[in-house]
Amino acid sequence: MKGLLNLPQLTVEKVTEDGGHFIFIVSGDTPPAACCEAPCLVKNGTKRALYLDLPVQGKRVSIWVNRRRWFCKRCQKTIYQDVPHMDKHHGMTERLVRHIEAVSVKEPFTFIARELGVSEGTVRLVFRTYAARALANRNMTTPQWIGIGLVHYGHQLWTAVIDVESKTLLDLLPSRSEEAVTDFLRGLPGKEAIERVTIGMWEPYRKAVKSVLPWASLVVDRFHIAKQANETLECLRSAMAFPVSKHGLIRNGRRMVLRTPERLNPAQRVKLDTWLGSYPQLKAAYEAKERYRAIWESETRAEAEARYAEWERLLPPEMALIFRDLIHATDAWLEEILASVECGYPAQIYVNCVNGLQRLLNRLGHGYSFEVVRAKWLLKCRASGVPSAVC
Numbered sequence: 357m358k359g360l361l362n363l364p365q366l367t368v369e370k371v372t373e374d375g376g377h378f379i380f381i382v383s384g385d386t387p388p389a390a391c392c393e394a395p396c397l398v399k400n401g402t403k404r405a406l407y408l409d410l411p412v413q414g415k416r417v418s419i420w421v422n423r424r425r426w427f428c429k430r431c432q433k434t435i436y437q438d439v440p441h442m443d444k445h446h447g448m449t450e451r452l453v454r455h456i457e458a459v460s461v462k463e464p465f466t467f468i469a470r471e472l473g474v475s476e477g478t479v480r481l482v483f484r485t486y487a488a489r490a491l492a493n494r495n496m497t498t499p500q501w502i503g504i505g506l507v508h509y510g511h512q513l514w515t516a517v518i519d520v521e522s523k524t525l526l527d528l529l530p531s532r533s534e535e536a537v538t539d540f541l542r543g544l545p546g547k548e549a550i551e552r553v554t555i556g557m558w559e560p561y562r563k564a565v566k567s568v569l570p571w572a573s574l575v576v577d578r579f580h581i582a583k584q585a586n587e588t589l590e591c592l593r594s595a596m597a598f599p600v601s602k603h604g605l606i607r608n609g610r611r612m613v614l615r616t617p618e619r620l621n622p623a624q625r626v627k628l629d630t631w632l633g634s635y636p637q638l639k640a641a642y643e644a645k646e647r648y649r650a651i652w653e654s655e656t657r658a659e660a661e662a663r664y665a666e667w668e669r670l671l672p673p674e675m676a677l678i679f680r681d682l683i684h685a686t687d688a689w690l691e692e693i694l695a696s697v698e699c700g701y702p703a704q705i706y707v708n709c710v711n712g713l714q715r716l717l718n719r720l721g722h723g724y725s726f727e728v729v730r731a732k733w734l735l736k737c738r739a740s741g742v743p744s745a746v747c
């Protein structure tokens with residue numbers, strides 16, 4: 357059983373097994389930590405020290421070492437023997453520390469603590485020390501195209517800055533304020549290289565980008581606005597009273613009206629047409645929504661601009677009232693929406709990245725601080741050598 361420990365610079369004196377637990381008593385002969393010359397150092401007994409190690413055969417491992425103690429007569433200091441293979445800060449073997457560092461990036465702390473038989477606080481402490489060291493040496497390359505989007509963790513709203521080209525996280529900011537984004541962009545090394553910025557429809561993001569990166573082409577995520585068109589329609593639909601169907605027809609048509617016509621099969625289209633035929637106001641709103649969606653499918657900026665003006669002109673007053681929020685948002689962001697048509701960027705990548713990050717956050721579990729989430733994410737990208745894509 358003595359060979360189980362496999363720490364070559366330590367000699368195993370005794371091994372005992374106590375239920376699900378191995379206890380090793382070991383000794384090692386190393387000189388004292390550097391202090392003064394030998395004549396000043398006098399032996400001063402030993403002290404038993406406990407170290408934890410990686411589990412062996414599924415059982416927890418404790419290692420007891422009698423550490424030699426010296427007293428330095430010149431410095432009046434007590435000095436302990438260094439124990440080989442042991443981490444100097446965490447009361448555990450170096451290999452256990454490396455293991456916690458590697459898994460704490462991916463796994464929940466509570467899970468690791470349970471697996472290894474250490475406290476959650478210890479896992480957190482090892483992770484924090486590691487994260488501070490690793491993030492200080494982080495080598496960040498600023499891409500030409502970044503995305504800035506909102507993510508939420510519980511009730512907290514954070515900003516994710518994304519490298520859209522490689523679909524990876526560039527950084528996470530603890531708020532969605534203009535100030536936070538401005539400070540981040542100002543401090544970004546190599547920001548001159550940024551040519552395009554895609555943002556969610558959030559005024560502070562627009563202001564921050566315009567003030568720090570005035571040369572960059574600013575594009576808005578227009579799927580956001582398409583969603584708003586759908587929501588308007590859904591509000592109208594849900595406010596209507598529908599009779600209960602007796603003939604297997606769609607009862608309230610929610611899925612039908614929100615799905616784009618291309619995704620409906622011929623039978624569903626017939627059903628939708630029949631159903632909308634019974635509700636003229638809903639039919640008019642549905643058609644207005646579909647015409648609006650088609651605007652942003654335009655090939656050129658001028659075409660999109662003309663189509664939007666035409667859409668607004670032909671909109672009956674009643675529909676203009678129903679879609680007033682959409683019109684207001686479109687007018688407020690028209691320049692950025694048109695820019696997105698003009699440049700033909702696949703805005704969907706940005707949306708997928710933000711959604712991918714949000715899904716990762718949802719799966720992360722509760723109770724982590726912003727600093728820990730940020731470090732976990734940024735280190736996850738480093739751990740694999742290549743940044744890990746978020747979508």
Ligand SMILES: [Zn+2]
Pocket residue numbers: 391392396428429430431432433
């Ligand atoms: Zn000394």
